[in-house]
Amino acid sequence: MxxxxxxxxxxxxxxxxxxxxxxxxxxxxxxxxxxxxxxxxxxxxxxxxxxxxxxxxxxxxxxxxxxxxxxxxxxxxxxxxxxxxxKQRIFEVERQHQRFIEAFQASPNGIVMLDSQDQIEWCNAIAERFFGLNFKRDAMQRINYLFRNPEFIQYLSAREFEEPLVIEKMGPGSNLSLRIQAFPFADNRRLLLAQDVTDLYKAEAMRRDFVANVSHEMRTPLTVMMGFLETVQTIDLTPAQKAEYLELMMTQGRRMKSLVEDLLTLANLEANALPVLKDSVNVVDSAFPLLKNDAEALSQGAHQIRFEAESTQLLMGNEHELMSAFGNLISNAIRYTPDGGEITVQWGVNSNGQGVFSVRDTGPGISAEHLPRLTERFYRVDRSRSRDTGGTGLGLAIVKHIASRHQAQLLIESVPGSGSQFTLLFPSERIA
Structure with missing residues (x-):
């Protein structure tokens, strides 16, 4: 040059x-x-x-x-x-930015980035579902114009973000509960974090209901027993009267014992959620005779009870638990079917090789709104009638947990006025 x-x-x-x-x-x-x-x-x-x-x-x-x-x-x-x-530096920055976006999208929580005017700069898919947003449509829109919950608007306006906001039942017909908290960061922006706490609140509500129901179920027989004991202690009774009162106290004692046993059974099942060992159970030759004796003793001849076997194949599972599940389904059918009604118990294997144990009755049936909640502990369609029949309200909850431990499904079909059918559907792998 x-x-x-x-x-x-x-x-x-x-x-x-x-x-x-x-x-x-x-x-x-x-x-x-x-x-x-x-x-x-x-x-x-x-x-x-x-x-x-x-x-x-x-x-x-x-x-x-x-x-x-x-x-x-x-x-x-x-x-x-x-x-x-x-260009290499720009590529690295873009790749890192994309990784951050993918990480935020993978989060189980809703994430919304707001500017100083509470306008939406970015949000992930979970936040779109929680707040009813569409980022492509709603970008740079004020979030309080799009999500019009009064509690949320007040929380955002107060600018006091030390404590989270909990919104139960986000909207009409929605059971979604959210814990929302805003975190300020650079240039007066805010990161809005929304967590789904629906299951947590349901569990807490179930715990409260469980404690209240156990207290109530235990208090009723205790009150009756204490009343009879005070009567026996303070009043001179004839031998016949004493025998009658003692028999009534024994009935209440049996009821408390049954309740405690069911609670212990349910606690053991919940503590052992793993699949059970596969011992062979002969449903027709071993289970049916025992179930039939218990059913006839409970019915006292008031119902027509039939046991039908469409297959003699063995069922692999825990015999004690299976007998408990079968017995609970049969006893429920007897207790809720009026005198003179029919109860049919069937065992068979369907065309897919699945084991089918079903109990069908001609009782009053169950309305559709009650069906999803029947397996909840202490849930009763008719509380007064349930106590009259001597049930503890834990039978179907026990059946549900036993079915889960055997990889089985509990299917419930019922029409008011036409009876009900409860079916345990076992996978083909458990049929010998």
């Missing part, structure tokens, strides 16, 4: 010398033309190369470096390396 500049100055010097030595006008013009030509060639060369560089940068093809020599070649090479480094 230095040699080219020297040659350029030499040519220019010669041109000016010729210009000064030449006396004619023609000689002046020749000297001037030579000088201009000498200047135009390198300038044109630079212009062409700069135009090539411009096209190269616009085409965004870093590997195809324009041909050049000397100083320009070194300049192009350094520029190429610089642009590559910048």
């Amino acid at each position: 230095f040699a080219a500049i020297v040659r350029l100055f030499v040519l220019l010097a010669c041109s000016f010398a010729l210009y000064s030595l030449t006396q004619s006008a023609w000689g002046h013009w020749v000297a001037l033309g030579i000088a201009l030509t000498v200047l135009a060639i390198p300038l044109g060369y630079f212009y062409i190369k700069l135009s090539t560089l411009k096209k190269y940068l616009q085409a965004d093809e870093l590997e195809r470096l324009p041909a050049a020599s000397g100083f320009l070649e070194d300049l192009f090479f350094r520029l190429q390396r610089y642009v590559k480094a910048i």
Whole structure:
């Protein structure tokens, strides 16, 4: 490059010398033309190369470096390396940004980024579902205009974010409960975090109901027993009266014992959720005779009870637990079927190789709104009638847990006025 500049100055010097030595006008013009030509060639060369560089940068093809020599070649090479480094840094930043977005999308919590005016800068899919948003449509909209819950609007306006806000039942017909908290960060922005606490609140409500129901169920027989004991202690009774009162106290004692046993059974089942070992159970030859004796003793001849076997194949599972589940379904059918009704107990294997144990009755049936809650502890369709029949309210909860431990399904079909059918559907792997 230095040699080219020297040659350029030499040519220019010669041109000016010729210009000064030449006396004619023609000689002046020749000297001037030579000088201009000498200047135009390198300038044109630079212009062409700069135009090539411009096209190269616009085409965004870093590997195809324009041909050049000397100083320009070194300049192009350094520029190429610089642009590559910048692009690599931009790529890394974009990739890291994408990883952050994917991580936020994978979060089980709703995440909303708000600017200083509470406008939505970004939100993940969970937040869209929680708040009824659509990010493509609602970007840069104020969130309090889109989610019009009064508690949420007041929380956002107060700017006191030390404690979370809990909203139970987000909207009409919705059971969703959210714990929402805002966290301020840079430039007066806020990160809104929403957590689904529906199951937590349901569990807490079930715990309260469970404690209240156990207290109530235990208090009733205790009150009756204490009343009879006070009567026996304070009043002179005939032997027949004493025997009657003692028998009534014994009945209440049995009821308490049954309740405690069911509670212990349920606690053991909940503490051992793993699948049971596969011992072979002969439903027809072993279980049916025992179940039939218990059913007839409970019915006292008031019902027509039939046991039907469509298969003699063995069922793999825990015999004690299976007998408990079968017995609870049968006793429920007897207790809720009026005298003279029919109860049919069936065992078979369907076309898919699944074991089917069903209990069908001709009782009053159950309304559809009660069916999803029948397996809840102490849930009763008719509380007064349930206590009259002597049930503890835990039978179907026990059946549900036993079914789960045997990978079985509890299916309930019922129509008011047409009776009910409870079916345990066992997987084919448990049929010997």
